Amino acid sequence: HLNHPANVAVIGRGYVGLGTAGLLAHIGHTVTGIDIDEEKIAMLRQGHVPIHEPGLDDLLASQVERLTWTTDYSAVRDADVIFICVGTPPGLDGTPDLQYVVSAAASIARHLNSHSQIIVNKSTVPIGTGDYVQRLLEDHTPSFDPSRHFVVSNPEFLREGTALGDSLYPDRIVLGGQPQALDLMTQLYAPLIDQSFTAPTVAPRPEWFTRPAVVKTSLQSAEMIKYAANAFLALKISFANEISGLCERVGADIEEVAAGIGMDQRIGQRFLQAGLGWGGSCFGKDTQGLISAGREHQYDMPILQAAIDVNYRQRRVVIDKLLRHLKTVKGKRVSILGMAFKPNTDDLRDAPTHDLIVQLNRLGASVTAHDPIAMNRAAREWSHLSYTPAATVEEAFERADAIILATEWDEYINLDWNTLLATTRRPLVIDARNIIRRPINAQVEQVGRDA
Numbered sequence: 001h002l003n004h005p006a007n008v009a010v011i012g013r014g015y016v017g018l019g020t021a022g023l024l025a026h027i028g029h030t031v032t033g034i035d036i037d038e039e040k041i042a043m044l045r046q047g048h049v050p051i052h053e054p055g056l057d058d059l060l061a062s063q064v065e066r067l068t069w070t071t072d073y074s075a076v077r078d079a080d081v082i083f084i085c086v087g088t089p090p091g092l093d094g095t096p097d098l099q100y101v102v103s104a105a106a107s108i109a110r111h112l113n114s115h116s117q118i119i120v121n122k123s124t125v126p127i128g129t130g131d132y133v134q135r136l137l138e139d140h141t142p143s144f145d146p147s148r149h150f151v152v153s154n155p156e157f158l159r160e161g162t163a164l165g166d167s168l169y170p171d172r173i174v175l176g177g178q179p180q181a182l183d184l185m186t187q188l189y190a191p192l193i194d195q196s197f198t199a200p201t202v203a204p205r206p207e208w209f210t211r212p213a214v215v216k217t218s219l220q221s222a223e224m225i226k227y228a229a230n231a232f233l234a235l236k237i238s239f240a241n242e243i244s245g246l247c248e249r250v251g252a253d254i255e256e257v258a259a260g261i262g263m264d265q266r267i268g269q270r271f272l273q274a275g276l277g278w279g280g281s282c283f284g285k286d287t288q289g290l291i292s293a294g295r296e297h298q299y300d301m302p303i304l305q306a307a308i309d310v311n312y313r314q315r316r317v318v319i320d321k322l323l324r325h326l327k328t329v330k331g332k333r334v335s336i337l338g339m340a341f342k343p344n345t346d347d348l349r350d351a352p353t354h355d356l357i358v359q360l361n362r363l364g365a366s367v368t369a370h371d372p373i374a375m376n377r378a379a380r381e382w383s384h385l386s387y388t389p390a391a392t393v394e395e396a397f398e399r400a401d402a403i404i405l406a407t408e409w410d411e412y413i414n415l416d417w418n419t420l421l422a423t424t425r426r427p428l429v430i431d432a433r434n435i436i437r438r439p440i441n442a443q444v445e446q447v448g449r450d451a
């Protein structure tokens with residue numbers, strides 16, 4: 001039986017760690033957030049959230065009484081449930097680097113007590129990591145008792161930019177491990193499963209939402225569900241992109257085609273948006289992670305490899321469209337709108353705009369780039385690229401030979417396009433996310449359709 005409220009420790013302060021800490025506090029538990037980064041913990045204590053995620057600062061601020069931050073792992077001793085939410089960045093060969101998971105497990109091991117405790121893996125980890133964490137705990141904890149210390153896999157399906165809504169109103173809660181531990185986890189999530197919490201104003205409950213399904217599986221299946229879900233979504237996007245190229249050649253319109261096939265319930269509307277392909281920290285890493293897992297077992301995964309190839313080809317397709325109009329971009333001013341890998345985040349990991357700038361640098365273009373919030377981060381993380389940051393959208397348009405729309409921020413969708421286009425040298429827009437839906441005073445190139 002699990003105490004209510006439960007005492008929960010959450011290790012990690014990225015999207016998943018902060019989101020999980022905020023969510024568990026919001027549904028009534030007492031949460032201690034742990035991270036070894038003293039600077040970040042000091043920020044959190046002062047009420048500053050170190051990442052950009054809409055509504056997260058308000059949610060965390062509303063839970064100050066139930067939520068404390070520390071760099072001290074001894075907080076694990078009193079926890080009924082300990083969540084590992086640390087990063088698993090891609091290593092040099094593309095496989096996830098588990099060093100943070102290993103060091104978190106070792107630190108947890110030093111502080112496990114003799115009561116029943118559940119160690120939950122929420123980080124996206126290679127299949128088999130749950131077993132590995134269990135072995136690490138056994139090796140490092142003299143009093144480890146498999147009838148009281150349980151390892152559970154509870155993968156996270158939140159998206160950056162919509163993390164709060166995704167965590168409060170999930171389609172399903174996936175729990176993998178020993179049945180007794182999964183029963184305790186079901187008790188932990190009871191308010192979420194029954195939706196018996198007050199919806200925060202920063203993330204109101206959608207009208208269509210009822211309650212999440214609870215999926216109980218083995219450790220390995222839960223770990224595989226996470227990878228397979230991301231791989232399937234990545235595949236859907238690449239499928240739409242592959243079809244979009246043929247649409248252009250035969251005179252079909254990918255937007256009509258995607259809507260038409262998506263109405264088949266078996267296919268579904270979402271994640272069929274053609275454009276510049278996926279970016280971010282998850283789809284590239286997880287598709288590659290599955291291929292690496294296959295390789296370890298001498299098992300090819302040609303579908304996933306094709307999804308990856310199509311995705312990165314799409315970044316060249318956009319430059320080809322530009323070249324078709326300009327012939328050469330040498331010395332020409334090409335302005336890119338959008339740097340983050342998608343709207344509502346300042347995350348630049350695997351952002352398509354990065355590769356667009358690399359290609360344009362190689363072709364000798366003079367690149368200007370704008371983003372509503374990712375510019376500061378880009379100044380730090382993209383210092384190896386040659387581009388001029390545009391302080392305003394107006395600045396990006398001025399004297400441009402071409403505009404590439406790379407991230408579909410609302411701010412761009414609602415631009416006064418014609419006024420801005422009048423300030424360009426040549427009104428040419430490569431709308432790589434198909435956002436322009438009415439005629440504007442420019443030559444417009446979209447993906448998989450005639451503008």
Ligand code: UGA
Binds near residue numbers: 274276281
């Ligand atoms: C993704 C998954 O959607 C989450 O369910 C998962 O929890 C998360 O990875 C993770 O593993 O942590 P995220 O990477 O935050 O979430 O972002 P998405 O909204 O899935 O978008 C990923 C990329 O796909 C973006 O670059 C977006 O522009 C692109 N995309 C998305 C398309 O090109 N077309 C679409 O139809 C949808």
